[in-house]
Amino acid sequence: MVDDHGSVFSIGAFELDDRLRLFNFAAADKRVDYLWVLRAFEHARANYVVLLHASEVAANLTELTAEHPEMPSVSGELTPLLDQLHGWHVLERSYDGARAATLSEYRNRHYVYQFSQAGYGKSAKPGAPARVERNDAGRRRLRERQLAERQAMTAAAAESLAAGVDGRVLDDTETDLLLGLLDLALAARVAVSGAVGGSGSAYGVRLTLRPHPVSTVVRTVREILHLDRLALVVTPR
Structure with missing residues (x-):
């Protein structure tokens, strides 16, 4: 062309x-x-x-x-x-x-x-306005669900920042947030004095993994997570 x-x-x-x-x-x-x-x-x-x-x-x-x-x-x-x-x-x-x-x-x-x-x-087919309306409604529901999920994750991030993750059981939304941040932090690890650390951030908070002499235990409603020789710190991004 x-x-x-x-x-x-x-x-x-x-x-x-x-x-x-x-x-x-x-x-x-x-x-x-x-x-x-x-x-x-x-x-x-x-x-x-x-x-x-x-x-x-x-x-x-x-x-x-x-x-x-x-x-x-x-x-x-x-x-x-x-x-x-x-x-x-x-x-x-x-x-x-x-x-x-x-x-x-x-x-x-x-x-x-x-x-x-x-x-x-x-393009919409002539004579089929009901189908177009259903598709628009589906898009609205998807956007509303995505917005609700984002608001829930933001609230979970604020709760984790305010209360920390030690000494309590994380709920479902906080667990999803933690797993996502852990995935980012572990993927970004770099060597530090023979140990490894890293960080990941989302929804206004940063999760940092630091070398630690003992394991960190995080309790969630689904399972207990053990971080071998790593400390977990949640801070504002």
Whole structure:
């Protein structure tokens, strides 16, 4: 594509390339599988569900099979298909760390997927205003839920900062916050006098790990966490 100045690298060319990438699934070897996976997301959206685990995509495919007996079975694991659709920008992908009891579970938490704006960005069909209204309502509910989760995490951060983590049992939201901060802090560790320390910050607080001669014990409503030879300090960011 050549723009008004004779350049093949115009902004319009890049935008066109991005849009064409959305349709890569149509030429892929498993294009039929990709199509039905996308229909599973459409089926979920019609029922006010936006974010899906791979297992929930499978459940929606099962429901579609009952509604469409002619539907071919989607073979193999769904996760590679979902990840590829994410790579083509058709789907967005994010972590779901809810209810993780340990740092290991937090790190191995599952992805959840949803249509990207470009992936779902299509004009409304004439004569179908109710469907458009349902989609808008779903987006509002998603935004409201995300805002509520952020407010809860911010409140948990303030509580952890005010009361500390010693001598009490952290609730569910504080546990989610702690696991996320621990993940960041442990990933950022650097050598300090033969031991290791690190820090991570989110929601206005910073969690710092410092070398310590004994283990630190943190009690949560889910499990007791043991930090071997590390002290845990929560401070304002």
